[in-house]
Amino acid sequence: MAPRVLLTGGAGFIGSHTVIILLRAGYAITVVDNLVNSSLKSVERVREIAADEGIEGVDLDVEVVDMCDKAAFEKVFEKYGVGGFSAVIHFAGLKAVGESMALPLMYYENNLINTMNLLSLMEKFDCRRIVFSSSATVYGAATEMPITEETQTGAGITNAYGRTKYMIEGILSDFQKSKEKTEKPWSVTVLRYFNPVGAHPSGKIGEDPSGPPNNLMPYVSQVAVGRREFLSVFGNDYDTPDGTGVRDYIHVMDLATGHLSAITYMDKKPSVYSVFNLGTGNGYSVLNMVSAMEKASGKEIKYKIVDRRPGDIATCYADAERAKVEMGWEAKLGLDEMCRDLWAWQSANPNGFE
Ligand code: NAD
């Protein structure tokens, strides 16, 4: 029987792409999602893609459950019994930086309680391997580039969302340590994503923000498709080659593959707490991204320079060597593929999954 992996938040942007990668690799999958920031359409599309790709024996169970409701969540574990999940990938969480400052309690409650419920149910049902979706945001206001996993975390985090990631990393580390010398050790892999963009090359799934996008590339692609008039570029007076912010954009399919690497890495390491940056190691400016998207879409992308966005840093890119050396993972897709696939998604679905 194929090993079964539980994907919390598996109907969302990164989760849905990871489902494809795991199905290709022959895993059975259970998705738990309360659809607070996603819809079942993504799962329908994932099934279409699996059929298009000729993936055989697809075993994809989807449970619409709020993980903060522990009794309801426990039923999912009961369905598969003790030892029913070989690993968990924990994507589920709220992620809008601005909203987290307006509604910090909602963010702390959702992101921390869902994690606590997950860990206690994993313990009860004897699943001892977890991959956690963390973020480069835990490095706060780091100034030395590239950022390695040893770069200080916690200092200079400017928002509640980022602090939930930092806190969850601490919880996972304490918990893993408490199990090290027991007969039932845990493996924990923390993946710190840089800036995920792009979509599955079919254009059938992608990022579908509700309301005006907070992140650069969803905004740029909505301008390209005519849904928004122009992009506001948040400052052109940073200490960067063209004055606009520089980030490490990573194709979501590469990112998804990183989760498969983490699962196979833990197969060989029954007791480990590991942290990996998932990025490309390359930095591109806002204006670089606008030009790349103009090239991919053949559309003009109008923009206006406006004030800096509070909390933004000038430059952020990863040293991604550790993931390469220890997990054998590296990003393979470049800016052209990121923009090509984002455009495939946005042009075929101008209003997202609606
Ligand atoms: P997303 O919002 O598309 O996916 C998250 C999913 O979690 C959604 O489908 C949502 O409905 C679900 N969810 C939230 N709270 C839940 C709960 N209590 N119970 C059940 N389901 C719940 O976001 P994404 O971009 O796919 O991000 C996935 C993870 O990666 C998140 O933890 C996010 O913080 C992290 N991350 C994302 C980025 C990024 O830029 N996209 C960068 C770094 C880290």
Ligand code: WQD
């Ligand atoms: C990228 C660049 C902006 C929008 C955020 C979160 C981080 C992580 C990823 C989850 C910056 C500029 C943006 C716009 C712009 N998420 N920009 N106009 O800020 O690196 O990271 O998403 O973990 O936690 O903070 O990504 O896409 O918002 O911005 O000029 O309309 O684009 O100033 O330089 P960021 P982003």
